[in-house]
Amino acid sequence: MTISHFGAVILFSLFTSVVFGITQRSDPRMMIRFGAFCFVLFVGGTIAASWVMWLIKH
Amino acid sequence: MATNVSASTRAQSSSFPTMVLIAGWLVPGAGHLMLRKWIRGTLLAVSIFAMFTIGLALKGKIYTPNTGDLLDILNFAGDLGNGILYVLARIFDLGQAAVQVATADYGTKFIVVAGLLNIISAVDAHSLATGRKRS
Numbered sequence: 021m022t023i024s025h026f027g028a029v030i031l032f033s034l035f036t037s038v039v040f041g042i043t044q045r046s047d048p049r050m051m052i053r054f055g056a057f058c059f060v061l062f063v064g065g066t067i068a069a070s071w072v073m074w075l076i077k078h
Numbered sequence: 079m080a081t082n083v084s085a086s087t088r089a090q091s092s093s094f095p096t097m098v099l100i101a102g103w104l105v106p107g108a109g110h111l112m113l114r115k116w117i118r119g120t121l122l123a124v125s126i127f128a129m130f131t132i133g134l135a136l137k138g139k140i141y142t143p144n145t146g147d148l149l150d151i152l153n154f155a156g157d158l159g160n161g162i163l164y165v166l167a168r169i170f171d172l173g174q175a176a177v178q179v180a181t182a183d184y185g186t187k188f189i190v191v192a193g194l195l196n197i198i199s200a201v202d203a204h205s206l207a208t209g210r211k212r213s
Contacts, residue, residue, distance in 0.1 A: 021135035028184045031132060032191070035125040039195040042118050043202040046212045 033062035095207035102200030104161040109203025122199045129192035130163050133173075138185025140164070140173030153186070159193025 023031075041055025102109025107123030141154040157164050167173055177183050205211040 021132075023132075023136060023181060023184070028181075032129075032188065035129045036191065036195065038121055038125045039199055042122060043198050 029063060029066045033059050033066075037062065095204050098207040099200050099204040102203040103159070103196065106161065106163070106196050106199065109200050110206070113203060113206050115206070126160070126192050126196050126199070127163070129188050129195070130160055130167075133185040133188030133192060134167065136185025136188065137174050137177075137179060137182040138187075138189045139175070139177050139182065140167050140189065142168075153190050156190035156193045159195075159197040160189070161196060164193065 037055045037059040040058045041051040041053075045051045045054045098109045098112050101112055105123075106126035107119040107121075110119030110122060113119075141150060141157045143154060144150050160167075173189070174182060177186060202211065206213070
């Protein structure tokens, strides 16, 4: 199996966010909100860090 | 009679959270399923099983008990969190003994994080069983 860097980020963020959402909140609606928040933070943080590394290199 | 009934109920209720914790660790999502949290248990099981399987498919490394590098010991502890999945991987010799391609490092991390997430979900199931977590 081969996977792109971005694909790995998406999969990692998705599964981790599901577990975080379920385990860190009590109310089902808040679980979904917190899971979505974690997902955005994971993916957004990775993209931001990637641009920072690109800027450092250039 | 009433004393015996209440004593047995107390014994059952005190051992149940421990059983939930151990079941949740051995089989991902089992702790929540024992508490009749069907959707949560299924989502947790699918997520952790998928992460572990993707890690193996990416030729990730399965750590064995070791006394070498500190990071190797910590990674082994993370792998151990997968419970029965780790045991099966060791029995059927799945995973790589050493990382050989660049993407295999992702696979290794997927397997370790799957184990850590499984521990979090097992502790969450234990908190639900004891009543520390509301619902």
